[in-house]
Amino acid sequence: MTKPMLLAEFTRLPPATRAIVLDGLSGAIDLVAEAAPETHRFLRYQWFAAALAAYGGSARTILVERDGDPVIALPMIRFGPAPARLAAVPGCYWPFRSFPANADPGEGAFDALLDRLGQEVNALRVGPVCDGDPALEPLLAAARTKGWATLDRFVADSYILDMAAANADGGWPRNSTLRKNRFHEKHLGDHGALDWEFLQGAELAAGGFDALAAIEEKSWIAARTDGRDAKFTTTGHGAFWRAAASDPVLAKMLWAALLTVDGAPAAFSFDVNAGALKYAVANSYDPAFAKHSPGKLLYYRNLVRAMADGIDTVDWGAGDSGYKRVIGAAKGPAIRDWLLVRPGLPALFGRALRGMWERSGQRPAAPVVDEVSSEPV
Known part of the structure; x- marks a missing residue:
């Protein structure tokens, strides 16, 4: 007779993480937005749908799931010549253009996102968005680890x-x-x-x-x-x-x-x-x-x-x-426009154009000087 296994003898498997691509805007965007930091919960399905209706474009969504639950939703639309395979996060510039991510998406979620993204596009534009954005920062960190080129141009200072x-x-x-x-x-x-x-x-x-x-x-x-x-x-x-x-x-x-x-x-x-x-x-x-x-x-x-x-x-x-x-x-934080360019020849080409991308932005404003104290304000 087989001896029954004790609960302590079972090995808990790590959460399974996968990224899938869906045509159009995924209804799961709302589920991700509801679990995002409170400052980013307005990045809902209808936010992106409104942008498509107002400004045009046909969207696809990369959805990252952990044990079947959606934790990151990246809507994107193509722009530029088709062979260039360029995409951008849609939305409105006010207050910024970003995408929803669970406040705790789990280890490997952004790696999975990038692996799938690299199969879809040569470069992704995210922004304008403030420094410290809770979805962009882990995406940039994972991209740099994986050899993506990350190019930014200054847009403005926030207040x-x-x-x-x-x-x-x-x-x-x-x-x-x-x-x-x-x-x-x-x-x-x-x-x-x-x-x-x-x-x-x-x-x-x-x-x-x-x-x-x-x-x-x-x-x-x-x-x-x-x-x-x-x-x-x-x-x-x-x-x-x-x-x-x-x-x-x-x-x-x-x-x-x-x-x-x-x-x-x-x-x-x-x-x-x-x-x-x-x-x-x-x-x-x-x-x-x-x-x-x-x-x-x-x-x-x-x-x-x-x-x-x-x-x-x-x-x-x-x-x-x-x-x-x-x-x-x-x-407050600087507002920047970002290009993430996938590894290989696209990244080499992107790095060569870094200066051009930076110059297409704005120059940071000079510090305001108090005429009485002569100290920057």
């Missing part, structure tokens, strides 16, 4: 407002700031009745996006540019945000503060709320009210509301650092 620290250091906003804001609000009220609203995705989809677009159509972006960079107009990126808001989970993350004067849209601030972090995506105002700083008044109200809702940090992204520094933001 981060730590409201929790500022509030602990004597209160934020300062009482002097609040007094100035009340003064401006009083005179802005001479133009008509002021109404301050906060809208989430459902309200935005039901007419809120149209109000934001109406402000952009009166703003400097319409007067001084061709309008293609506007976030919510039909000639700008409005199709993306409207499509993204069709996902109820994403809709709850989308947030806008809106100021109306006598019922007419006058200023807005638009964000993506990701747990305790707020991504400040866009803000604008009607220049008819510029004398009274409606945009400033609105985003201070918006940030005070954010603190009350448990948000303690604001990622302002790139762009004009002047008003961001006045609020209290400091320079």
Whole structure:
């Protein structure tokens, strides 16, 4: 008679990890996003679907599974000449372009991703994305170990407002700031009745996006540019945000503060709320009210509301650092655009073009010098 084996005698096999390629966007993207760091849970199926609908492209998804559970999802679209076999992560530039990965995907997950990726493409573009991105950093580390060329170009510096620290250091906003804001609000009220609203995705989809677009159509972006960079107009990126808001989970993350004067849209601030972090995506105002700083008044109200809702940090992204520094933001991680080029001849060719790729980016801004102390700010 065979003696039964004791539980202690069984050898536990390591988790099985595999990477597969699926045509289109995989529905498992949402499962991975839900297990990603809270700051990256907006990278859902509909986020990428909205990008394809707004900007075009046909996607494939590399899905990495551990014991059958999805832990990394890498959507990608082809670009450039077909023989070059180039791909990019789709999405919107605001707040960044990355892909979802489980906060703990397990040993070997990114190795499996790269092995499958190298069979599909010669090079992958990821970005623009901030230094320290939780999906990109382990991907870069694995790529360098495996002999991939990793090329980056600087795009901009990000700016981060730590409201929790500022509030602990004597209160934020300062009482002097609040007094100035009340003064401006009083005179802005001479133009008509002021109404301050906060809208989430459902309200935005039901007419809120149209109000934001109406402000952009009166703003400097319409007067001084061709309008293609506007976030919510039909000639700008409005199709993306409207499509993204069709996902109820994403809709709850989308947030806008809106100021109306006598019922007419006058200023807005638009964000993506990701747990305790707020991504400040866009803000604008009607220049008819510029004398009274409606945009400033609105985003201070918006940030005070954010603190009350448990948000303690604001990622302002790139762009004009002047008003961001006045609020209290400091320079954060650099934003870069990355090319990962597979080993062999593609990597040799990529390394030869490193300088060209770097020069196609931006130059880091020179340090701002305080005229009184002559020290970099």
